[in-house]
Each structure stands twice: as structure tokens, then as C-alpha cells.
Amino acid sequence: MANTPYPQSYYAASANAVTPRPVLQGEVETDVCVIGAGYTGLSSALFLLEHGFRVTVLEAAKVGFGASGRNGGQIVNSYSRDIDVIERSVGPKQAQLLGQMAFEGGKIIRERVAKYQIQCDLKDGGVFAALNSKHMAHLESQKRLWERYGHTQLELLDERRIREVVACENYVGGLLDMSGGHIHPLNLALGEAAAVESLGGTIYEQSAAVRIERGASPVVHTAEGKVRAKFIIVAGNAYLGNLVPELAAKSMPCGTQVITTAPLGDDLANSLLPQDYCVEDCNYLLDYYRLTSDKRLIFGGGVVYGARDPANIEAIIHPKMLKAFPQLKDVKIDYAWTGNFLLTLSRLPQVGRLGDNIYYSQGCSGHGVTYTHLAGKVLAEALRGQAERFDAFADLPHYPFPGGQLLRTPFAAMGAWYYGLRDKLGF
Numbered sequence: 001m002a003n004t005p006y007p008q009s010y011y012a013a014s015a016n017a018v019t020p021r022p023v024l025q026g027e028v029e030t031d032v033c034v035i036g037a038g039y040t041g042l043s044s045a046l047f048l049l050e051h052g053f054r055v056t057v058l059e060a061a062k063v064g065f066g067a068s069g070r071n072g073g074q075i076v077n078s079y080s081r082d083i084d085v086i087e088r089s090v091g092p093k094q095a096q097l098l099g100q101m102a103f104e105g106g107k108i109i110r111e112r113v114a115k116y117q118i119q120c121d122l123k124d125g126g127v128f129a130a131l132n133s134k135h136m137a138h139l140e141s142q143k144r145l146w147e148r149y150g151h152t153q154l155e156l157l158d159e160r161r162i163r164e165v166v167a168c169e170n171y172v173g174g175l176l177d178m179s180g181g182h183i184h185p186l187n188l189a190l191g192e193a194a195a196v197e198s199l200g201g202t203i204y205e206q207s208a209a210v211r212i213e214r215g216a217s218p219v220v221h222t223a224e225g226k227v228r229a230k231f232i233i234v235a236g237n238a239y240l241g242n243l244v245p246e247l248a249a250k251s252m253p254c255g256t257q258v259i260t261t262a263p264l265g266d267d268l269a270n271s272l273l274p275q276d277y278c279v280e281d282c283n284y285l286l287d288y289y290r291l292t293s294d295k296r297l298i299f300g301g302g303v304v305y306g307a308r309d310p311a312n313i314e315a316i317i318h319p320k321m322l323k324a325f326p327q328l329k330d331v332k333i334d335y336a337w338t339g340n341f342l343l344t345l346s347r348l349p350q351v352g353r354l355g356d357n358i359y360y361s362q363g364c365s366g367h368g369v370t371y372t373h374l375a376g377k378v379l380a381e382a383l384r385g386q387a388e389r390f391d392a393f394a395d396l397p398h399y400p401f402p403g404g405q406l407l408r409t410p411f412a413a414m415g416a417w418y419y420g421l422r423d424k425l426g427f
Helices: 039-049 081-089 090-103 104-116 133-148 157-165 183-197 267-271 313-324 368-383 387-394 404-425
Strands: 026-035 056-060 125-132 156-157 173-182 200-203 211-215 219-220 225-234 252-261 279-281 289-292 299-303 333-343 350-354 356-362
Touching: 026 039, 039 056, 039 183, 039 368, 039 387, 056 133, 056 225, 081 133, 090 387, 104 173, 104 183, 125 133, 125 157, 133 156, 133 173, 156 157, 157 173, 173 279, 183 200, 183 313, 225 368, 252 313, 299 313, 313 333, 350 368, 350 387, 356 368, 368 387
Parallel strands: 026 056, 026 225, 056 200, 125 279, 225 356
Antiparallel strands: 125 173, 156 173, 211 219, 219 225, 252 299, 252 333, 279 289, 289 299, 350 356
8 A cells, every 4th residue: 555655844754763553454443543743643642631531543645744844843823814803703711722822732731742752842932023113013912912911921022032032033023932932843753652652542653544434433444444433533634635525625835844954053043033932924825944963954935726736835934034143045955845834714713523522623824733623622621522622613614715726825825815915015
């Protein structure tokens, strides 16, 4: 059978050693079958195992193969649409619950890293960088909003202060969130998978779910086996395909691109980001970057709607990096890759239940590192009969893309062109 390896990314090249996991063959029985060994699936599995459930995880490729092992590695709080948007669209009780949860994902990551001694180069501190006065006004409003929900590890940076944080002449200010930060994302996933197995959970790799047999006792089928379960958690996100058609209709896979430089050396690396914080700008089509533990710069950005792989990733991202850091014009690029995330029309996550026993969470819309860890906890709570926080997400309204699957990509691309123009013109 086909063996799907990791993409040729910096993360795969620098991943912690791990033994390949078996392919599912034959029939197994479990309490919960989790589809997908990314952050959502692994977080769900860990919380369930810690409460006594038997858990089996099916992964189509390898642990962290999708967005969980390819992203920018940044711990960013809240959702792709911030709490103020939620406040305007739902009732006060629902908004209060979702607002309280907006800062929980990063705490869960740190708890997992500490409890299970996960080696993933965790660093504290993330910066939102303002390119103009409008961005700065937004960050001032964001600080007030987040502080209203009890999140106080924030500092506004004026033009002088941001120069002390990042050696980029393009910014007029920023917002520092010390509860943000960055990690080696694939090593975090691998560490969480090892934690799942240490608690008695089973993970099968190269074992894609090809069919779900719904009913009172659902069965997940793979090419060579099947899993009988009491509950199923669907956690495939942008890599789920059409396994659950009703989920595919309300979401769209999108690609983002990442490059990694050759090692910069201590002096040059420390001159770029003296405090080793990660950075993202405030554009709609934003750029993001950070240093690795071996002093490379990881730089990402760009969106390809419909998740096609660009012919030349470096050609898309390298000019963006040089615009931020012209001092890197002679530095070699060692790695370039793309990864998919799942976009929803509202840019808020979709959470829910199909029938009585199939649960799902998807559609992080590019904001998934923290949210997926929260989602695992919320899904596990729901399976344990504590559904208040699950319902707060499940009650968010979601709509299919205009024109259905055929036209969702051109419509989204048109919207991105419009917002990209706004970014360039500064309005």
C-alpha cells in the first residue's frame, strides 16, 4: 500500500526521532475513534484518555502530516475573527463563553509540554506588528478588548519600542503578547502522540478513513481494517477530503507557503529578533516569521485558494522576506514548502455533532495552533456529558460558500484580491 512521507520541510528535517507506527489491519474495538493525528485529534485523544476512555486514532499519513506539522509555529491567542465580531453576532452568554475560551489554547499547550516533557523549543512572546496608523488603532482596540476578558499580558509598542523587538523599518508600532510564543510544531505533535500512547491510546499511521458506517454503533473503515466505536471524532480539517460531505460543503482548503533560511549565526539572528519573539503583521494577507532553535529565520505568508501547490514557493515568499529584512539578501533559502488550512466563510471554527455519536471540529481559518488544543478539550467535555462550552461553538451560524464547491475558490480569491489591495493602499 502507499506510504505517504512528510513533506520536505525544515520541520521534517529537524524532527525528533520517532518509531513508525503500524498500519491498521483487521478489526479493533474502542470507545472513541479519532480520525486525524493532528492537533485537534491528538488533543481530543489526550483529554479523553486522561478521563478513562479507550481511544484509537487513525492517521492517513504520519502524525502531524497536515497543518499541525507545517504551520508557522506561532502560539497566537483568540480566533481568526476576534471576540468583538462574535459579540456582535451572538447573544451575550455565548459571547462571554467564547471570549473566556479565547486564551485557553496556549495554556493547554504549555501544560502539555510541561506534563509530558515535550521537547519542542517552546519560547514565550509574540508580536502583532502595525504597518500604519490604522493597524495601530486596531491594536489599541484589541488590547482593550482582550483585557476586558482578563487577558493582561499585553504591552503596546510605540515606534521606538518595536525597533527594540524586531529590526524591521516598516513598522510604526505593535502589540506584544507575552502569553503568545512559538514552538517547533511537528515536534509538539510528535510529543503529544507519544503522550497518547503512554496513556494506552493507539495510533495507526498510513490508515486513511475511507468510509464511516453511521448508526448506533458506528464503524470507521480503512483500506485494510475497521474500527468499531461508541463515538467518532472527525478531526481531519483541510486533509479530510470528502469523507463527510456535509462538512466539505461549508469549508474550503487553502494553502499557505513557508520558507526557511540557512543558519544565520548568533549575531545576525539576534540582531533581527533580539528577544526571540515571533512576529506577524496586521495585514489581511499577513506575513509571519520567527527564529528556530538553530538560528534560521522561518518566514511565511501568501494564500492559495483551493489548496493548489504553487510551482515556485520561494518566488512567492522570498520577496516578502526581503521587504521586511533587506539585510538577508545574500542568505540562502534551505527549505520551502506549502501546507493547507481550512477556511470557513465566517472565519470562525465549525464545531458540531452528526447524529448522536459523531463529533467534529474544523475550519480554524489559519488560526489553529491554539484553537485546536482548546477544541480537543471541548470535544472531550462533550463526550463526557458536559456540553455547555461545546454548544457555545456549535451554535455559531455557518453558511456554505456562494456558488457551492464549484465557485467557492474564485469567490474567495476575489475577496482576497480586494483585501490585498486594501493592505497595499493602507485602508
